[in-house]
Amino acid sequence: MRATTRTAAVVVVLVGALAGCSGTPKAPSSGGSPAFGVQPTGRSVTIISLATPQGTTPVTVLGVTVDVPTGDTSSTSSLDNGIKQLVVHDPTQKRAVATVTVTPGHGANDTAVDASSQTAEAQIAATPGWSDVSLSPATWKGMPYATAIRATLTQDDGSKRDTILVTVRDAKGTKTVGVSAEAAHGQLDGSAGFAILRTLRFEG
Numbered sequence: 001m002r003a004t005t006r007t008a009a010v011v012v013v014l015v016g017a018l019a020g021c022s023g024t025p026k027a028p029s030s031g032g033s034p035a036f037g038v039q040p041t042g043r044s045v046t047i048i049s050l051a052t053p054q055g056t057t058p059v060t061v062l063g064v065t066v067d068v069p070t071g072d073t074s075s076t077s078s079l080d081n082g083i084k085q086l087v088v089h090d091p092t093q094k095r096a097v098a099t100v101t102v103t104p105g106h107g108a109n110d111t112a113v114d115a116s117s118q119t120a121e122a123q124i125a126a127t128p129g130w131s132d133v134s135l136s137p138a139t140w141k142g143m144p145y146a147t148a149i150r151a152t153l154t155q156d157d158g159s160k161r162d163t164i165l166v167t168v169r170d171a172k173g174t175k176t177v178g179v180s181a182e183a184a185h186g187q188l189d190g191s192a193g194f195a196i197l198r199t200l201r202f203e204g
Helices: 004-019 110-126 194-200
Strands: 045-047 056-061 065-071 073-078 084-087 098-104 130-140 148-152 161-171 175-184
Touching: 045 148, 045 161, 056 084, 065 084, 065 098, 065 175, 065 194, 098 194, 110 148, 110 161, 110 175, 130 161, 148 175, 161 194, 175 194
Parallel strands: 045 130
Antiparallel strands: 056 065, 073 084, 084 098, 098 175, 130 148, 148 161, 161 175
8 A cells, every 4th residue: 555655656746746837849840749858868759549448437637637547436626726636546457547636727838848747756766666667759749848757666475566657738828737647567558548548639
């Protein structure tokens, strides 16, 4: 249970820090996420959007939608500064498979995303149990800007979990989203959590 709390806290820090960040937005490129201001510590990540899969239900929080598989449960909570967080659980697993944290407010530009990602990277790296932490540019067609943090969590029983935490902003600069997915070590790419992440889109 302690590990679940750590992951949720990291997501909150990632998006919550955006409220205090400002800067001049970079011009978006036509092919998706543009060149990046972060100093990468890992290889670049490409996210390919996933059309609504069969057997899922769309869930929207502050204009941000993901598709939740049938059988999974989702809950939404309100955090400080108007932040909303959606957590998706598979009843057969102890830990959340995906978390979406939406921070509304103007000033959601590339500089803010970079600063928040670097803060989150540092916090994850300093938290016991986490290893192989890396921050990278992320290319996600249709998203004006994105970064990704990857890390591995060693749980108290010695088992390992892989996590990816992607930060994106909307084209209008009015909200940022931290969306994370988690799965057993080595199984993240084909996991339900990563599929949920790939369905994320801005509505309106």
